[in-house]
Every structure is written in structure tokens, then in C-alpha cells.
Amino acid sequence: xSSQKKTVPFAGSKEQEAELxxxxxxxxxxxxxxxxxxxxxxSIYGYLPIEVQTIISNEMDIxxxxxxxxxxxxxxxxxxxxxxxxxxxxxGTACYVKGSGDIFNKLAELLHIEGGECTPDGKFSxxxxxxxxxxxxxxxxxxxxxxxxxxxxxxxxxILTKYE
Numbered sequence: 785x786s787s788q789k790k791t792v793p794f795a796g797s798k799e800q801e802a803e804l805x806x807x808x809x810x811x812x813x814x815x816x817x818x819x820x821x822x823x824x825x826x827s828i829y830g831y832l833p834i835e836v837q838t839i840i841s842n843e844m845d846i847x848x849x850x851x852x853x854x855x856x857x858x859x860x861x862x863x864x865x866x867x868x869x870x871x872x873x874x875x876g877t878a879c880y881v882k883g884s885g886d887i888f889n890k891l892a893e894l895l896h897i898e899g900g901e902c903t904p905d906g907k908f909s910x911x912x913x914x915x916x917x918x919x920x921x922x923x924x925x926x927x928x929x930x931x932x933x934x935x936x937x938x939x940x941x942x943i944l945t946k947y948e
Contacts, residue, residue, distance in 0.1 A: 794835045803828050804836065808843045818846060818854055822861060831862040867902045867909035869947045873925045876915035883936070884923035888912060890940045891925075908947070 807824045811817035821844070825836050832855045841848040855861045873879075873888040888910075892898055895908050902909040918924045921933025925943075932943055
């Protein structure tokens with residue numbers, strides 16, 4: 785796998801930007817409002833790309849480094865878009881002991897992306913989570929709201945096929 789990070793081109797619309805500017809304007813005089821602005825911005829765009837962070841930085845006169853720091857510190861924020869099908873592999877102890885790390889690696893290999901990334905066509909994104917509370921079904925992954933348990937590496941390709 786290449787070490788070059790795969791990125792999906794920013795596809796924000798003028799309507800989204802106008803909505804973001806309205807949000808920023810609502811909080812313009814509140815220097816402590818970065819969290820709600822980032823939350824609403826992510827709601828508008830689905831994630832927080834550098835282009836959106838830059839708009840917030842310029843409009844709120846907050847250094848881009850601070851915005852990036854907040855966006856990367858809190859797990860609720862994503863710097864990458866999520867795919868139509870959001871795949872999350874549990875890497876909690878029970879799942880990991882039963883092979884979820886290998887399942888995660890197989891997904892990354894088949895999708896040609898790393899954790900936290902989205903396929904260039906926007907179809908799949910891949911993330912890891914710590915526990916989804918289905919330890920009895922370990923190892924487990926989810927695709928959107930669908931839960932798959934007692935998996936082996938050999939099951940991965942068939943699961944992906946269901947969403948293609």
C-alpha cells in the first residue's frame with residue numbers, strides 16, 4: 785500500500801458555504817463558540833475539510849492551528865468525508881483477540897484505503913471503534929446500521945459485495 789494519503793476532492797457548494805457563514809455570523813461575537821460552530825459545520829458538510837476550517841478561521845479570526853487542534857482532538861469530528869457505506873470494525877479486546885485486526889487490514893487492502901479514509905468514489909469509508917457492545921459475537925463489524933458478527937477474514941469480500 786502506498787504511503788500517499790488518499791483524498792476525496794472538496795465538493796462544497798455555495799449553498800453550504802452560505803449556511804456556514806450564517807452559523808458563523810450567529811456566533812460572531814462569542815470567541816468561546818468554536819465547538820458549536822465546528823459541530824454545525826460538520827452537520828452542514830458531513831466532515832471538516834481544511835477548506836471549511838479555513839473559512840471558520842478567517843471569519844472568526846481564530847488561528848487555523850487552533851481550529852485544526854480542536855477538530856483532531858475530539859473524536860466526534862472527522863477531517864475526512866464518510867462514505868455512503870460507513871464500515872466500522874471493532875478493535876476492542878474481545879474482537880481483537882478473535883482476529884478483528886486482520887479483518888480491518890483485509891478491508892483496507894480490498895478498499896485501497898486506510899482507517900479514517902473514504903474511497904475516492906465516496907462509496908465506502910473505513911474506521912475502527914473500541915467496542916460496540918456485541919462482544920459475544922466477536923469479531924464484529926458494522927456497515928451503517930447492519931451488524932456482522934463471528935467473522936473471519938474470508939467473510940470480508942462477501943460482505944463488501946452486498947453493498948456494491
